[in-house]
Amino acid sequence: MDETATETAGRKRPIRGKSNTQHAVEVLKNLILENRLASGSNHLESELAEMLGMSRTPIREATLILEAQGLVEVKPRHGVRVLALSSEDMAEIYDVLTELESLSAELAARKKHPSGEFHPAEQAIQKMDDALNAGDLEAWANADELFHSELVRLGGNRRIGNICRMYGDQVRRARKVTLHLRPKPTKSNDAHRDVLQAIRNGEAEQARKIHRDHRVQAKLMLVSLLEQYGFHTV
Amino acid sequence: MDETATETAGRKRPIRGKSNTQHAVEVLKNLILENRLASGSNHLESELAEMLGMSRTPIREATLILEAQGLVEVKPRHGVRVLALSSEDMAEIYDVLTELESLSAELAARKKHPSGEFHPAEQAIQKMDDALNAGDLEAWANADELFHSELVRLGGNRRIGNICRMYGDQVRRARKVTLHLRPKPTKSNDAHRDVLQAIRNGEAEQARKIHRDHRVQAKLMLVSLLEQYGFHTV
DNA sequence: TAATTTTTTAATGTATACGTAATTTCGTGA
DNA sequence: TCACGAAATTACGTATACATTAAAAAATTA
Numbered sequence: 001m002d003e004t005a006t007e008t009a010g011r012k013r014p015i016r017g018k019s020n021t022q023h024a025v026e027v028l029k030n031l032i033l034e035n036r037l038a039s040g041s042n043h044l045e046s047e048l049a050e051m052l053g054m055s056r057t058p059i060r061e062a063t064l065i066l067e068a069q070g071l072v073e074v075k076p077r078h079g080v081r082v083l084a085l086s087s088e089d090m091a092e093i094y095d096v097l098t099e100l101e102s103l104s105a106e107l108a109a110r111k112k113h114p115s116g117e118f119h120p121a122e123q124a125i126q127k128m129d130d131a132l133n134a135g136d137l138e139a140w141a142n143a144d145e146l147f148h149s150e151l152v153r154l155g156g157n158r159r160i161g162n163i164c165r166m167y168g169d170q171v172r173r174a175r176k177v178t179l180h181l182r183p184k185p186t187k188s189n190d191a192h193r194d195v196l197q198a199i200r201n202g203e204a205e206q207a208r209k210i211h212r213d214h215r216v217q218a219k220l221m222l223v224s225l226l227e228q229y230g231f232h233t234v
Numbered sequence: 235m236d237e238t239a240t241e242t243a244g245r246k247r248p249i250r251g252k253s254n255t256q257h258a259v260e261v262l263k264n265l266i267l268e269n270r271l272a273s274g275s276n277h278l279e280s281e282l283a284e285m286l287g288m289s290r291t292p293i294r295e296a297t298l299i300l301e302a303q304g305l306v307e308v309k310p311r312h313g314v315r316v317l318a319l320s321s322e323d324m325a326e327i328y329d330v331l332t333e334l335e336s337l338s339a340e341l342a343a344r345k346k347h348p349s350g351e352f353h354p355a356e357q358a359i360q361k362m363d364d365a366l367n368a369g370d371l372e373a374w375a376n377a378d379e380l381f382h383s384e385l386v387r388l389g390g391n392r393r394i395g396n397i398c399r400m401y402g403d404q405v406r407r408a409r410k411v412t413l414h415l416r417p418k419p420t421k422s423n424d425a426h427r428d429v430l431q432a433i434r435n436g437e438a439e440q441a442r443k444i445h446r447d448h449r450v451q452a453k454l455m456l457v458s459l460l461e462q463y464g465f466h467t468v
Numbered sequence: 469t470a471a472t473t474t475t476t477t478a479a480t481g482t483a484t485a486c487g488t489a490a491t492t493t494c495g496t497g498a
Numbered sequence: 499t500c501a502c503g504a505a506a507t508t509a510c511g512t513a514t515a516c517a518t519t520a521a522a523a524a525a526t527t528a
Binding site: 278279280290294310311312313 | 478479480481
Binding site for chain 2: 057060061064065068069070092093095096099100103107157158159160162163167
């Protein structure tokens with residue numbers, strides 16, 4: 001009990017440069033993405049506050065932020081509800097990502113890039129190859145994610161960056177379910193390599209088309225997997 | 235002084251079913267869109283709190299929401315900064331809207347719609363015609379906005395709806411500046427009519443292309459206007 | 469005077485108190 | 499037993515207090 005009291009007292013000020021609100025956002029987001037706060041479950045502010053060892057104030061602020069990001073819904077007397085992700089939801093999200101990432105590929109191809117600008121994207125592809133050879137799907141997924149965010153960065157539209165980052169969280173959530181059900185993603189690496197080459201060559205329409213086709217394929221596969229396996233786990 | 239005290243005390247509970255936080259979001263958003271909180275200006279929480287006659291708590295919550303919507307930036311000791319909208323920002327926003335609305339047109343064309351589903355969109359076009367004949371640009375802009383949101387609704391992707399609604403606010407902000415500088419938008423009405431017809435006919439690619447071209451034109455016109463006139467007013 | 473340190477100020481982040489209203493529980497009557 | 503209404507509970511929205519710390523101001527020194 002003693003140490004608990006001390007801890008609680010000590011936790012008043014944030015550990016290091018990070019407000020309790022920010023901390024709560026991170027922790028709650030992780031809990032949701034890890035599926036440790038189940039979809040559809042309701043949680044009272046006071047419950048979350050106690051769970052994270054802080055008062056309701058930063059919790060409220062955090063839930064507002066998470067609500068704006070579409071991860072939870074705040075229902076006045078019913079607590080914070082973690083939003084479920086149906087296969088329809090994922091289809092919607094994939095459509096948005098497909099569109100905006102393809103546009104990013106096009107935009108990236110139209111721009112002049114300083115040398116070395118493509119290095120992170122190349123590295124991501126390399127990591128994907130390595131991970132695939134090693135049979136490490138988690139590593140592959142991380143590298144894949146990295147490539148997609150690089151693509152968006154190269155496109156240079158920061159708003160697209162924000163949107164894709166936001167929905168990226170949700171895709172990660174679904175990926176937990178699908179990653180080990182899907183066929184080995186050998187074609188992804190090729191597609192990514194091709195997009196990058198098209199961007200380098202300044203072939204805007206081509207870059208867009210390649211990425212778009214790749215994304216459309218990925219969506220079809222993912223959504224059918226989710227429908228097949230019910231997706232009640234997410 | 236007396237009445238001030240009474241007012242402050244009375245404002246404790248929200249006027250009508252709407253929390254102070256929600257109220258603050260609305261009021262602040264309007265102030266920003268009306269350009270009565272200038273871009274780049276910083277405002278302390280306490281200042282806004284006093285301005286709206288409530289305590290800092292709901293103001294803080296409101297600013298977090300507005301921050302998530304990209305209207306302001308909360309900088310710890312410098313207050314709430316209203317984000318400026320440069321012509322580059324508008325270009326970014328237009329690119330996103332172009333892409334997502336065009337996709338919506340495509341999606342709408344692929345779907346079966348119950349009869350009467352197109353009624354609101356038709357009405358919006360009619361209003362645009364009327365407004366244009368009457369020379370009422372504000373009315374035209376409102377009807378135009380309505381059509382765009384209808385288009386997105388017909389597409390059926392709720393996430394696109396959220397994104398477009400969000401950026402719609404910012405477009406409205408810029409429109410304040412450009413509406414009376416741009417040439418009369420006679421072609422818009424035709425384009426809208428054509429999209430709607432294509433959707434009706436189930437011509438998905440066609441619908442997408444028409445709307446896309448229209449949007450690209452609009453973007454070029456708008457961005458060049460903004461560059462020309464500096465846009466320092468927004 | 470300019471630079472640097474100290475002091476002061478004040479805005480924020482957080483906890484907490486409390487009134488309000490929604491929900492639930494309980495009790496009453498049909 | 500069920501429906502309905504009253505009382506009790508309690509989660510939330512908001513105000514407020516307060517400690518922390520960044521920024522500004524003042525003072526000291528070179």
